[in-house]
Amino acid sequence: MAGRRFSPKILIAVVALVAGLAVLFGVGLKGSMVYYLTVGEFLDRQGREDLGENFRVNGNVVAGSIEKTPGRIGASFRMTDGRRELAVVYAKETPDTFVDGSEVVVEGRVGPDDRFVAQTLLSKCPSKYESSAAGRDALKATLEKKTGHAPSGSPGGR
């Protein structure tokens, strides 16, 4: 039926186009598939080179583990799935939502010092319902680190 409604030339062109898209698809997929794992799953699979070079790992920031060097961009911290922990370094600017307890997704690979070197870092606020107080404490902690002394009353308090 299709043969009657379209000329053969067009059919060939359509098939060629779809085939071309399929090839692009295959090539694109091959180059960009990354396993998305929890901290525990990642630690179990560490060293398996057949799974690719990069991994995407999900977990929560261990409270109090964020260390920032003054004058340097980025942070080192530990993330956890509730049972096991993974040390991470990240050398780019951190998003506003990156605080103690926040859920983070890092993508990268393990570096020479056995710490996970993240190329990208996404983070979400700790759930509002659980942690209004915790969130405030986290903010205070971040502020203290940022300004080098305790905030008195107002943020940044100078």
Added chain:
Amino acid sequence: MADFGTLCLLMALAAAAWAVLASFNGWRSQSGELILSGERALYVTWGLVALAVASLETLIFNDRFEVEYVASYSNRALPATYKVAALWAGQAGSILFWLFILCTYSAAMVLFNRRRNRPLMPIVVTTLGCVATFFLILVNFIARPFVTLSRTPIDGMGMNPQLQNPFMAIHPPCLYVGYVGLTVPFAFAMAALATGRLDDTWFRTTRRFTILSWFILGSGILLGGWWAYVELGWGGYWAWDPVENASLIPWLTATAFLHSVMIEERKRMLRVWNMSLVIMTFLLSILGTFITRSGIISSVHSFTRSDIGPMFAGFLGLSILVSVGLLLHRLPLLRSEHRLDSFVSRESTFLFNNLLLVGAAFTVLWGTLFPILSEAVRGVKITVGPPFFNAVMVPITFGLLTLVAICPTIAWRRATPARLLDKIRIPLGSGVAAAAILFAAGMRDVYALVAFSLAAFVGVTTIMEFVWGTLARSRATGEPPLRALWSLVDRNKRRYGGFVVHLGVMLVIVGVTGSSVFKQEATAVLHRGDSFTVGRFTMTLEDMVSRDTPNQEFLGARLAVFTGGRRVGTLVPGQNFYKAGQNPSTEVDIRSSLREDLYLIMTGFDPQKGQATLKAYLNPLVAWIWIGGGVLILGSWFAMLPDLRERRRSAEARLRAVASYAT
């Protein structure tokens, strides 16, 4: 007030269900009374949902924190504009808002068509009523906006500071108005299928609606990009995030539909294809709403994760079953009346444009759902990132640009390659010349060269369409050129409005190419008086500054910007600390020009030492994305205005319809 809202929603559910039952039975028994009752029930639904929206806003404005939704997304210090926006800050409220837009559209459609399209209307009302009923079930039983807390908090949690931005306040409404608007052509398509009246009434009636929804959705996507650019502070505007993708997918299929429907209108071809596109677009916009609101695919956007998943899956499944079933049932009536016989013809360019657009939509859908699919099949989530999207989408975009450049010059039915070549000689030459000049100027990036060359090709073709048309008309009527140009576009607003839209899309692509290929960045830790450089700009830290407002305290770094030894401006990137106690938010500062944006972020600071850590991005041509968006909106508005040619066409169609009913 909360009880009143709950009551409104319950009654609205009853009214919507009645609208469905009455219209459908009225249609089956051809009872005018039942049909009328169904239509009135839709008005009532709209009224009740509007009252529910009004109650929720009243609760937000009166700081009634005993209501969980108000306590979660508002607080006393929230400025009034954002109190309005708090309506769609959370899941329950945004579903209510979605519902309100749907009911407004439905009521408007019933009103406009009270004397027209009578045979189609009962099924239109049934379809719209079904969608409304589904969302009413959600707000009544699952995502309930009026739930009260057992203890009333003193103050609310406040709105996520990242959402406190003018763009973010209008971005979600734009997306919703676009998403929901695509339900209307779907409802008319269902009515055409159910009644078997498959002439061009269904898409002619909804043409304006489709363009309106299409360009509002498009503007929503661009506004989202703008928001990400000015607010999120990573120097970019698009990250192939699932939520962004979810809005792009139906936009792509709607774009395909807007084009292929022209073929159906003129040639009565691609009719099954058009029906499939409308159905696909509707399903994808429901899927988009779901992805946005459920956080099913982990993403920076997902502020919520909830139990609306099974409901949406069920509704989508049911919609597929009914719509595809109807389509298969009417397949024999949807046979093409003409044969697509020439490879070199405007029809075939439309066909290829459709294949590419649907291919693009499928690519984005596949990449977005890949983590879910791989988890279902292999038990482990595998994500595909920007490299996949770029690898597939960039060639598709190039293909589409080529078609946009060729399409207006190619004849309907059958064109000869020689004649086509003759017509595109000048635009094609301009494209090649643009690439040669840029290459000579030192540009070596292949993607950028191809993109700019195609952009020139498109630009020149489109402008020449205006010039040729004007000259021809001026010769024929003796009008002076400017007057001839006006009457030319005035008489065929859809064609020339469409060309303006093409120019807008071309500008957006130029902006995207410039800012992604030629981006530069630099970071530095500065003390007072220190400088750093990115591209042709040098920035010197002058001082640390702070500003205090009731809602927040701003801390920033003031930098003088120099280029070529001359001071050209001052930028003050910083951070906002919210008194409600949320995380501080980064406030970037941007020096924007047609040539490039200088984008500064303050990532850290030490006021005592007078030291700030700064990051600078140089984003060339990024302003053209927003300018292109403006051009696109302008063209769309113009294409929606009524014109002579359309009036003549619809008069002919009415005559044809009368003739066919008479026989």
